[in-house]
Amino acid sequence: MIDRRLLLASAAVAAVFGFRWLRPDDARAAEKFEIEKTPEEWRAQLTPMQYHILREEGTERPFSSPLLKEHRKGTFACAGCDLPLFASDTKYDSGTGWPSFWQPLPNAVGERKDSTLGMIRTEVHCRRCGGHLGHVFDDGPKPTGLRYCMDGYALTFKPASTNPS
Numbered sequence: 703m704i705d706r707r708l709l710l711a712s713a714a715v716a717a718v719f720g721f722r723w724l725r726p727d728d729a730r731a732a733e734k735f736e737i738e739k740t741p742e743e744w745r746a747q748l749t750p751m752q753y754h755i756l757r758e759e760g761t762e763r764p765f766s767s768p769l770l771k772e773h774r775k776g777t778f779a780c781a782g783c784d785l786p787l788f789a790s791d792t793k794y795d796s797g798t799g800w801p802s803f804w805q806p807l808p809n810a811v812g813e814r815k816d817s818t819l820g821m822i823r824t825e826v827h828c829r830r831c832g833g834h835l836g837h838v839f840d841d842g843p844k845p846t847g848l849r850y851c852m853d854g855y856a857l858t859f860k861p862a863s864t865n866p867s
Contacts, residue, residue, distance in 0.1 A: 733812075737783045737831040748782065755853045756782045756833035759818075759825070764799025767854020772801070775862040781855065782833035787811060788850070790862075796842070796849055801857065803850040804842045811850075813838065826850060 739747075744757050754760035769778070778788040778801070787810045788803045796802035809829065816825035816837065826835045835856045842849030 733814075733832060735828075735830060735832040739831075744782070749855070751855045752781050755856045756780075756828075756831075756835075759834040760853075761836075762800075762853050762855050766799075767801060769801045769854035769857055769859055770799070772859050774859075777807075777860045777862075778803075778852075778857045779860055780828040780831060780833055780835070781858050782828060783831035784858070785810060785828055785830045786860075787828065787835070787857065788852070794843060796851065798849075798851055800836065800851045801854045802842070803852065804844075804846045804848055806850060811835065826852070 741757065745753055748756060751762065755762060772778075772790075772793075774790065776790050777786045778790070778793070779786050786807055788806055792803045792805045794802055794804060806826075811826050812829040812832075813824050813826055816823045824838045826838050827833060828835060833856060834853075836850065836852040839849045839851060840847060
């Protein structure tokens with residue numbers, strides 16, 4: 703018989719480590735990206751939350767990102783390498799608590815199968831540095847029907863230029 707304390711402790715360890723033991727293969731380790739840094743270099747550049755999300759495939763609490771309420775014209779870029787990822791005119795309120803977009807910019811993101819948590823999802827990462835951004839789902843609005851559910855701390859926002867003509 704399984705000891706209840708052992709079961710609870712195992713669940714806590716699994717939660718802390720993001721259920722990595724449920725992933726049969728680490729596709730990220732096999733991929734090469736234009737920008738590659740050591741964990742120490744990434745830690746020196748990123749905040750602890752950004753590092754957790756971008757480099758350890760973590761997630762933020764829903765409704766915790768300041769970018770959730772960002773409605774100005776501009777571009778959302780990778781917090782790891784500054785690659786432009788999403789235009790503000792593709793952002794919408796999905797009600798999920800994470801910044802959501804219906805389409806990335808061309809040649810901005812990569813995708814891979816994610817089988818953590820006992821389900822199959824499509825993970826989205828920055829195509830230049832490999833930083834984890836979130837997941838894409840097929841329950842979004844027209845015209846694509848996609849919902850790119852992104853971790854706001856994995857992104858930065860660059861407002862559009864307001865120079866008068």
